Amino acid sequence: MTSTFASLALDAVDVRRLADFWTRALDYRIAEEGDGIISLAPLDGYGPPIDILPVPEPKTVKNRLHLDLRANGCTGEEEVQRLLELGAVRADVGQDPDVTWTVLADPEGNEFCILGTSS
Incomplete structure (x- = not known):
């Protein structure tokens, strides 16, 4: 057995601002939002998903x-x-x-x- 890469997690004070940057930088879309977390996915289906998680500190x-x-x-x-x-x-x-x-x-x-x- 091995592990499988599931997603890349980025911490952010301003989750929306970081999601906006990475969706435009990588041509991703917002795939899911909830509990302050925004999940991004590639528009073309190729590439790892990115989860942007809220944290209180910079x-x-x-x-x-x-x-x-x-x-x-x-x-x-x-x-x-x-x-x-x-x-x-x-x-x-x-x-x-x-x-x-x-x-x-x-x-x-x-x-x-x-x-x-x-x-």
């Missing part, structure tokens, strides 16, 4: 687990720009300036990377 330290995303249908830098316009910010987690990915953070400060881009 994020304070670097994530130990993060998402790595790759641009689809545009260049990496175009994708970085799109995500910045949606509310992401550039993040410094100690990466070397010559890395081929860009580190961003969502509106709650959760870091994620856009692969194959230059900063």
Whole structure:
């Protein structure tokens, strides 16, 4: 027997704001809402579901687990720009300036990377 990946859980002070960001960032939809939790699912059915859970405290330290995303249908830098316009910010987690990915953070400060881009 093994475990099966069920969903990715993200904590948020502002659940609605984070759900709005990730639905637009990943082309997901709100699949379910209840008890303050918003569950997201991919529009095309491919990809893991995301559950956004309410917490009272803001994020304070670097994530130990993060998402790595790759641009689809545009260049990496175009994708970085799109995500910045949606509310992401550039993040410094100690990466070397010559890395081929860009580190961003969502509106709650959760870091994620856009692969194959230059900063």
